[in-house]
Amino acid sequence: QQIAAPQRSTSVKVAAVAQMEDFTVNSVPTQPIEGQKTGTSGLRKKTKVFMGDNYLANWIQSLFNALGEEAQGKTIGLGGDGRYFNKEAVQIILRLAAGNGVSKVVVGKDAIMATPAMSALIRRRGLYGGLIMSASHNPGGPEEDWGIKFNYSSGEPAPEKITDKIYGFTQSISELKMADIPEVDLSKVGTTQFGSFEVEVVDYTAEYFATLKEVFDFPALKAFMTRADFSFVFDALHAVTGAYAGPLFVDELGAKADSIHNGTPLPDFGGGHPDPNLTYAHDLVELMWSDKAPVFGAASDGDGDRNMVLGSHFFVTPSDSVAIIAASAQAAIPYFKGGLKGVARSMPTSGALDRVAQKMGLPFYETPTGWKFFGNLMDADQCSICGEESFGTGADHVREKDGLWAVLAWLSILAYKNKDVPEGGKFVSVKDIVMDHWKQFGRNVYSRYDYEGVESEAANKMIAHLESVIASSKKGDKFGEYTLETADNFAYTDPIDGSVAKNQGIRFVFQDGSRIIFRLSGTGSAGATIRLYIEAYTADEAAFEKDAQEVLKSIIGTALEVSKLQEFTGRDKPTVIT
Ligand code: G6P
Ligand code: ZN
Incomplete structure (x- = not known):
């Protein structure tokens, strides 16, 4: 059975568009599948479950049902953390997006888009929203996990009023609106037009790096990173930040190519658990406690929003990290040179940040666990920097926690603390910075x-x-x-x-x-x-x-x-x- 394509698509012939092809929208019957309850981190299940008949399609169709007319004629983003099934999933999502009247989808090349990069893409391009294919720090592969989440117009995870609605539709769904467009080649940057539906494959670093360049002083960071007395390792754990680490740390900031470890995103993350903590980032931990330890080491998770920061023989707890970043931000990071609007931490995160806020006279907020609670504060200009004990640190440049941002923040602090130290002089280490902080604040x-x-x-x-x-x-x-x-x-x-x-x-x-x-x-x-x-x-x-x-x-x-x-x-x- 065929149904009419959404108003602006099949019937409208756009003569000026190259490669124009019409498409029809097929009505594919389906039935509700149990258990598609969506939280703010989206829907996460075993990959095989998602690969089952209509499982992903049902959820995506329910999302479009929930968004209703609001999403018609709009542009959305799409990408993920490189895990198994993402490339197949993109094609399913594109057919449903076209079938449901979305006018354009901006997709990361090779289906890649880190979570904070999606948030930046949505914000910079003024997109209606974006879909992220990731199960964050959960392992990937045919026997492991897959996930999908929708972020809304300011780049934040969709609020409960939308996720509840999606769940409602998954319980009553009967039809998928599938456009019969051919597969889109994700390996090349460029635009493909299907009637008035458009797919733009983009460089997944472009908008994100543009945002990071507005936050940090890249030339100063480059000068610091190429000092002879500085050494650096970033472990991408074979997850999405592998796709960003080379272009960022090596090409932009002059780090040595071999400073990126596990830098190729793999569909199963090399069989590892892409979670940057002392247990799962064991290779990095071993290196940082060896006699070959570099000055600074860091890692990020599956989708690039978590971070772990290490110095030589030293672990910075996430709770200390956010406090130290907040204390130094105004001096060390250009984006914060006018001062901080406020700071926030989740309730179980340590009180280190409270002491900084108190001393600096900053508005301070203690929120429940979950990044979504920071979004409202940021949208209302009440919070500049926030963090959680669960290896999440970030700021109001995007509406997700941001692993690479945290690494650049630490590099900026190191650069600032060493600005008057000549090469070969008494280098201020990560441990020195933390110890100084404790001396000041306890x-x-x-x-x-x-x-x-x-x-x-x-x-x-x-x-x-x-x-x-x-x-x-x-x-x-x-x-x-x-x-x-x-x-x-x-x-x-x-x-x-x-x-x-x-x-x-x-x-x-x-x-x-x-x-x-x-x-x-x-x-x-x-x-x-x-x-x-x-x-x-x-x-x-x-x-x-x-x-x-x-x-x-x-x-x-x-x-x-x-x-x-x-x-x-x-x-x-x-x-x-x-
Ligand atoms: C995710 C959320 C975080 C949260 C963490 C731990 O990463 O984005 O905001 O802190 O999970 O949550 P949990 O409820 O498992 O302690
Ligand atoms: Zn994550």
Whole structure:
């Protein structure tokens, strides 16, 4: 059965367009598929599930149903992190976009587009939105994960009012509107026209790098990176930033070609887990603790929004990283030379940023976990820099966290701190910068324990138990060595739109600023993941050289005792410690 193509397409003959071809739109019958519930990180499932009959097409059609007339005649972006199935998925999405009246799709060459690059593309080109094919830091390949997410007009992940609507349509869908356009060659930059539907294959670095150049001083960075006493390694973990790292660090900033490790994006990320942390970026970690360690090392995740920053024999926690970037931004990064509008962190992220905000007299916001909460603040010009303990750092140049931005921010800080140090002089290292910061602000010693794959019922019981502990606690109560200031289940009222997010994590805040926090992960795929975040504040310089686990031993003991975690879950140790 054929249905009429959307108004502006088949019937309109555009004589001036080269390669013009008409297309018809076929109505393909389909049925709802269960479980296509979309969160703000989009829909993530096993790749094989997405490759099943109409699985992806149903979700994309539901997206267009949800957007309705608003998307007709508009231009959207499309790209992904290079994982298995992305290239096939592009062709399905293009046929549905044409069939649903979208007038143009801007696709990254080879189907590549990092998440922050998509955000930049949407913002710079004023696109209606963009689709990102990624399951972020989850492994890729036929046996692993695939994902898709829609970002809206200011480059931010689609809000719940859209994702809820998409889910609604996935439950009642009966028809796919598929245009019968031929496959588009993604290997060449250029425009192809099908009637009045257009596909533009673009250089995926162009808009993103243009944005980064507005933020950073590229000539100054190049001068710094080519110093003889500086050395650098970036590990792309065979994920999307591999496609950007060479053009950025080598071609633009003069780094040596061999400073990019695992720089070819692979469909299965080389069999690895593209998550930049001390566990999964093990090759980089090994190098940074070897006698061949460069001055600076960094890594990013599958889709390029997370980052990890390392110095020689030194790990910068994400919580310290955002605090240090905020403290130095005005001096070290041109984009911030007029000062910061404000700063924000998610609730479980350490209080290091709070101390910077206080000292600098900056507006400060504590939001629930999830990047989306920063977007409103940024759109309202209330926040310039923000970060999360989960290896996310970013700013208001885009509306996603941005891995390469974080690396360039650190390079800028290193360049600034060494600007008066002659080559061969006393180079200010990553560790020196962090130690200086702690001397000024104190150290928020921090660690996160993850208990993955816990039975959901057990996890819920533990949270209920903690709720009862909160209810019966009061200021001044003793918890081990610590004296309670407040205990609550974190709730957040968005200062911009007044929306309220409740039950965002159990927190015990002590009088010296130390904290114990419990949350259930919102991104896990099997059972429940309990996250325990522990933070102890110290201004004692003797503690600065100590390992976090050593400093936190007693407060962790207190946390396990208060929560009865072992009793509820049967776990005597976490699955991951970061
Ligand atoms: C994703 C989100 C982040 C969030 C992280 C951890 O990366 O974009 O905003 O902090 O997941 O979330 P979780 O609920 O698993 O702790
Ligand atoms: Zn990611």
